[in-house]
Amino acid sequence: MRRAGLWIGIVLVALVILAALVSLVWTPYDPLQVQPTQTLQPAGWPHLLGTDGFGIDILSRLLIGARTTVFVGVVAVSLAALGGVPLGVLAGMRGGWVSEIVLRVSDILYAFPALLLAILLAAAVGASTLTAMAAIGIASIPAFARVARAATLIVMTQDYILAARASGTSRWTISVRHVLPNIAAVLGVQASVSFGIAILAEAALSYLGLATPPPTPTWGRMLHDAQTYIFTSPIQALWPGLAIALSVLGLNLLGDGLRDHLDPRLREAA
Amino acid sequence: MSPLLEVTDLRIAFGRSRREVAHGISFSLEPGERLGLIGESGSGKTVTALAVMGLLAENAYVSGSIRLAGRELVGLRDSELAPLRGDLMSMVFQEPMTALDPTMPVGRQVAEVLLLHQHLGHGVARGRVIEILAEVGLEDPARVADAYPHALSGGQRQRVVVAMALINRPDLVICDEPTTALDVTVQATVLNLLDAALDAVGASCLFISHDLAVVSQLCERVLVMLDGDIVEQGTMAQVFNAPNHPYTRGLVATARLDAVTPGERLPTVEDFYARQARR
Amino acid sequence: MSLYEVDRVSRRYGRAGTSGSVLAVDDVSLSVEPGQRLGIVGESGSGKSTLVRMMTALDQPTSGQIRFAGEVVSHRMERDLGGLRSSVQLVFQDPRSSLNPRMRVGAIVTEPLRSRLLRVSGDVPTDHRARLAEVLESVDLPPDVADRFPHELSGGQRQRVAIARALAPKPQVLIADEPVSALDVSVRAQVLNLVRDLVAANGLTLIMVSHDLTVVRHVCDSVIVMRRGRIEEQGPSEQVYRDPQSPYTRELLAAIPTFRVT
Numbered sequence: 001m002r003r004a005g006l007w008i009g010i011v012l013v014a015l016v017i018l019a020a021l022v023s024l025v026w027t028p029y030d031p032l033q034v035q036p037t038q039t040l041q042p043a044g045w046p047h048l049l050g051t052d053g054f055g056i057d058i059l060s061r062l063l064i065g066a067r068t069t070v071f072v073g074v075v076a077v078s079l080a081a082l083g084g085v086p087l088g089v090l091a092g093m094r095g096g097w098v099s100e101i102v103l104r105v106s107d108i109l110y111a112f113p114a115l116l117l118a119i120l121l122a123a124a125v126g127a128s129t130l131t132a133m134a135a136i137g138i139a140s141i142p143a144f145a146r147v148a149r150a151a152t153l154i155v156m157t158q159d160y161i162l163a164a165r166a167s168g169t170s171r172w173t174i175s176v177r178h179v180l181p182n183i184a185a186v187l188g189v190q191a192s193v194s195f196g197i198a199i200l201a202e203a204a205l206s207y208l209g210l211a212t213p214p215p216t217p218t219w220g221r222m223l224h225d226a227q228t229y230i231f232t233s234p235i236q237a238l239w240p241g242l243a244i245a246l247s248v249l250g251l252n253l254l255g256d257g258l259r260d261h262l263d264p265r266l267r268e269a270a
Numbered sequence: 271m272s273p274l275l276e277v278t279d280l281r282i283a284f285g286r287s288r289r290e291v292a293h294g295i296s297f298s299l300e301p302g303e304r305l306g307l308i309g310e311s312g313s314g315k316t317v318t319a320l321a322v323m324g325l326l327a328e329n330a331y332v333s334g335s336i337r338l339a340g341r342e343l344v345g346l347r348d349s350e351l352a353p354l355r356g357d358l359m360s361m362v363f364q365e366p367m368t369a370l371d372p373t374m375p376v377g378r379q380v381a382e383v384l385l386l387h388q389h390l391g392h393g394v395a396r397g398r399v400i401e402i403l404a405e406v407g408l409e410d411p412a413r414v415a416d417a418y419p420h421a422l423s424g425g426q427r428q429r430v431v432v433a434m435a436l437i438n439r440p441d442l443v444i445c446d447e448p449t450t451a452l453d454v455t456v457q458a459t460v461l462n463l464l465d466a467a468l469d470a471v472g473a474s475c476l477f478i479s480h481d482l483a484v485v486s487q488l489c490e491r492v493l494v495m496l497d498g499d500i501v502e503q504g505t506m507a508q509v510f511n512a513p514n515h516p517y518t519r520g521l522v523a524t525a526r527l528d529a530v531t532p533g534e535r536l537p538t539v540e541d542f543y544a545r546q547a548r549r
Numbered sequence: 550m551s552l553y554e555v556d557r558v559s560r561r562y563g564r565a566g567t568s569g570s571v572l573a574v575d576d577v578s579l580s581v582e583p584g585q586r587l588g589i590v591g592e593s594g595s596g597k598s599t600l601v602r603m604m605t606a607l608d609q610p611t612s613g614q615i616r617f618a619g620e621v622v623s624h625r626m627e628r629d630l631g632g633l634r635s636s637v638q639l640v641f642q643d644p645r646s647s648l649n650p651r652m653r654v655g656a657i658v659t660e661p662l663r664s665r666l667l668r669v670s671g672d673v674p675t676d677h678r679a680r681l682a683e684v685l686e687s688v689d690l691p692p693d694v695a696d697r698f699p700h701e702l703s704g705g706q707r708q709r710v711a712i713a714r715a716l717a718p719k720p721q722v723l724i725a726d727e728p729v730s731a732l733d734v735s736v737r738a739q740v741l742n743l744v745r746d747l748v749a750a751n752g753l754t755l756i757m758v759s760h761d762l763t764v765v766r767h768v769c770d771s772v773i774v775m776r777r778g779r780i781e782e783q784g785p786s787e788q789v790y791r792d793p794q795s796p797y798t799r800e801l802l803a804a805i806p807t808f809r810v811t
Contacts, residue, residue, distance in 0.1 A: 159647035162607055163714070168634040168664035181651040310733045311704065424593070453592035454760055458804040480733040483806040507810045524735045525808040527763045532787060535745075536738040536767060 006257025012250025016243075019066035029057035031064045031217055040233045049239050052222075053229060058239050061217035065240065068218045069199055069247065072133050072211075076198040077191050079137030080144050085187060087141070088148025089175055092156060102149070106142035114139035114201045118210045132211035136201045140194045147190045151183035185262050192255030196248040203244050219244050272340065273298035274441055274474050275322070280334035280344075282317050288331060291317055293498045295334075301441065304468065304475040306485035306506075308521065309495035315478045318495070319444045322476070323361055324351040339441060357387040360435040362464075364447040366427035370419040376430045377403070377415025383434050398437065405470070406433045407463055425456035429463060436467055443468065444476045449484060461487050482525035486510075494518050516543040550619055552722065552754055553581035553604060558613030558623075559778075560599050573599040574610070575778035583721070586748060586755040588765030588786055590801070591775035597758045598642075600775070601726055604756070605639055606630050631670025634661075638715035642727035644707035648699040654710050655681055655695030661718040673718045684713045687750075688743060705736040709743065716747065722754045723747075730760065741768055762802055766790045774798050 028048070035055030043050040049058040084106075091102035118127075118135035125131060155161065155178070164174050205211040206220030214221060219240040226236035275298060282292040292314045299305050309315040320326045322336055324343060336343040338359060343351065355361075360383075363369045371379055380399045384390065390398070396415070403411035406429040419427055428448065435443055445464065449457040465488055468475050479485050485492060486506055494502040494515065501515040513519045520539030530536055539545070558577050563570035574596040581587055591597040602608040604615055606622050615623040622633045638661070641647035648657055659677045667673050674680040685692055688709040699707055708728060715723055725744060729737040745768050748755045759765050765772050765786055772786040774795065782795040793799045 157646075159641040159643055160649040162602075163639065163641060163647050163711075164649075164660065165607055166605055166634065166637075166639045167661035167714070167718075168631065168666035169660060170665065173664075177652070178649050182649070310735055454806075455592060455800060455804040458806070461806070480735065481806070482734065483808040486808050486810065487806050510808065510810045521735055522808070524738045527738075527767065528807050530767065532766050534767075536742050538738040538742065539735045540739065 003257065003261075005253045006261060009250045009253030009255075009257050012246055013254055016066055016247045016250065017070055019063050020070040023063035023067045027057075027060035027063050029060045031056060031060040032215055040229065040236075042233075043235055050233070050235050052225065052236055053233075058222075058236070061222060062219070062239055062243055064217045065219040065222060065243070068129065068206075068212055068216070069202060069243075072129060072136065072202045073195045073198045075133045076136040076140060076202075077194050079133065080140035080194055081187065081191060083138070084141040084144025084146075085148045088145040088150075089152050089179055089183070091145070092149040092152025093171065093175060093179065099149070102145060106145045109138065110142040112139060115204065115208075115210075118205050122210045127210045127213060129212045132202055132205045135205070136198050139201070140198065143194060144187070144190060147186060148183060151186045152179055155179050155182045185258075189255050189259045189262070192251050192258060196251035196255070199244065199247050199251070274301045274303075274339060275299040275476070276335070276337040277318075277322070278335040278337075280318065280321060280332070280336060282314070282321055282326070283331045284327075285329050291498050292321070295495075295498075295500055297493055297500065297503065299442070299474050299476060301474055302472055303491065304477060304489040306482075306489035306492035307476060307478045307495060308480065308482055308485055308492055310480055312497075313495040314498040315495050316446055319361070319446055319476060319478055322442075323355060323359060323444060324348065325361075353387070356383045356434075356440070357438045358440055359442040359444065360438070360440045362428075362431055362435045362443065362445040362448045364450050366424060366431050366451070367419065369431050370427060372419050375416050375418055376422070376427075377417075380415070380430065380434050380437060384437050387438050399433075402433045402437050403430070406430075406436075406467060407459070408433075423456075424452055425460060428452060428456075428460050432460070432463060432467060436471055436473070439471050440473055442476065443473045444478070446478045447480070448477075450479070450481070457484070464488060482509075482521055486525075494521065519543070551580035552583045552585075552618060553579075553756075554616040555579045555600070555604065556614045556616065558600070558603060558610040558615060560596070560603060560608065561611045572778050574603070576613070577775075577778070577780055578613075579773060579780070579783070581722075581754060581756060583754055584752065585771060586769040587757070588762075588769035588772040589756065589758045589775060590760065590762050590765055590772055591758075592760055592801075594777060595775040596778040597775050598726055601639075601724055601756065601758055605637055605724060606633055607639075628666065631666045634664070635667045635670050635673055635718055636720050637722040637724060638718065638720040640708070640711050640715050640723065640725040640728050643731050644704050644711060645699075645731075647711050648707055650699055652698075653695065654697055654699070654702075657699070657710060658684060658695070658714045658717055661714065667718055680717055684717050687716065687747060688713045703736075704732050705739060708732060708740050712740075712743065712747070716751070719751075720753070722756065724756045724758075726758045727760065728757065729764065737764070744768060761805065762790060762798075763805055774801070 033056065038051050038055035039053055041047050041051040047057045049062065051057055087102045091099040114136045117139055118132055121131035121135055161174060161178060164178055202211060203220035206218040207224045211220065212218050222240035223237060229236045278296050280292055280295040281290060283290045295318055307315045317326065321332050324346065326332065332344055334344060370376060377399050381395045384395055384398055399415055400411045403414055408414045408426060408429050414426065449460050452460060477485055477489050489506065491505050492509055493500050496517050502513060502518045509518060509522065513522055520542035523537040523542060524539055555578055558574060559572065560574040561570060561572050577600060589597045599608060603610050610623050614621055617633050620632060622630060659681050661667055662673055662677050662680060681695060682692055685694060690706065690709055728744065729740050732740065741764065757765060757769055769786050772789050773783040774781045776797050782789060782793065782798045789798060793802060
């Protein structure tokens, strides 16, 4: 019963990933084909979720949007992890001024919301999926650095680290063979949370036009386009909004569930 | 006189797989008696104590009977059990550092136990707290009452924990390895303290440990637990001189290091009792 | 020449004169001969574990010097410590935290063999699988234990894995820091017998830290009693046990509970 949250989270996340994968090979209708005669159709048959202002099938656009969402999320979180984890582990293992520097740098990065970075990048090289991913990724580095550092500090108090040093194991090998495997679980939880944040950030950025340019559909963009029809066809906003909400919910439930799953295990190992 | 604590066919299981860790334990404890419960890690001794206090985890299944002063405890809701804890029965845990809240002065924590069960003014409560801190042998009890746990030594902390357990003059005190984490000189003084304090209050004691030598300092009777079963019950003298179960004989042999000639091989439990391959 | 020479070693935490400053080890000198079985006895705060950490270069003294086999090992760079690391191995107190929970026993035990530092400096066995089998047998563990994780084993078994790991690189010196304190009393005898037998069979020098004089008396031939960072008393273990000179040693002995019938 307590695991219900975890399973719901898994199901929701799996649905989103499935949607993204399916969209690579098939969508019910062409997401780019404008059909002036079919505009603003209600949900039902033949368009399961209705059509938008250009007569394009909403479900198809939603599926393609899932692709961007997942893609941006995965790349941004990977970027954040690749940047933040080594910094955090270094700070945790070395302590002293190295740790101070890492913490200050991460504080500075924390001060820049993804939005600001995205605007900067867009101004510099033009808005695109790439700039969105970079902005969100960089903005998420501090979270990973801090979590990695905290978890590393705990690992460093364990005797097996001392045993490794007494065995002549190099610091590098200790970080890879002893620290990383033992902080991986905590990082997984953080990745889940960061993924959710990334999705929201991407939606916000593409709503503002600072991410993937049209005509490629993204959920945020769909929300933006739905504004015009808010009174005439509210489902325009409903479907992408729901998609965003459920994805983030799913990731949060997954993260929480993972964390709870870890907790009793940690106690058992004691 | 009827027993203070009567445990009959106590079975404790965990999780959905109903993994049983106590297989029908039965024993009784008279008022004022000290009973030792001896066993290794995993023998089920701690879960038995937690079952009596009603402190087991949510996924624990308890069946059988636990009667304290004639009242059945198995099946009671936490709201019915909570008033008994700290009042009728109390517990002294192994780790004094985790038994005390690091963010609160110890005097307040002791007072909390008092005020949960009695309606007293704060001035009166403080007086009682300082009184009992002095009773457990703490020098300058007023200063200790205002101190935070980290400012006290391990021995001082354990005295505070004993004070908390005794302040409401309970009928039953359960001690779960109370001295295992302490230095040997500190352990000796805490055991003496427990001895005197239990006498002063007239409380019964269920003393849990893996160390027969420690248990023998305090208890007249002892139960030996192995893998969820009680394999021996008897007085300290019986167990010392003529243990029945081979496992008990092994425990006695390993508890008497002083009887072994130095340089000789130390006797192990396996010399007397072949354990399951699991170990 | 002594195997170990500890020369007026002190270890201070925090800056001298400040309130947080602690003198964990205070001007301690001792020497250990090859083949000696030394016990270091003390309670918490005695400095015994800190001393032993410094002897294995896992911590540095704030003053004084430590020499192993004639070479200075305090304040050296890690890369120069190959000789020490391949000759001196450590068994820690807590079997729950001294084994990496994410590594299998086989990998844990052979870790010292895979260290480049050790391979370069000592005659460390090169056939890992053979040495693993050998060393598991010598600690009375079945060979299939190599595939298990630490949490699947009991405390006594985990401690034997720790001993196996210490023996894998064929060290000269075995330092055991309270090897049985975290184990149930009934399990201790097994591990102590094992330590004694292995030390005898491999001709090792043993330094065993403990808070229990009766345990040390059975395993060690000489003992040092420490209190608050200083040496209170030292001598042959039997002599110190029977005829303690220092009042603190007498207090220690008196405090040890014996199984008695009132």
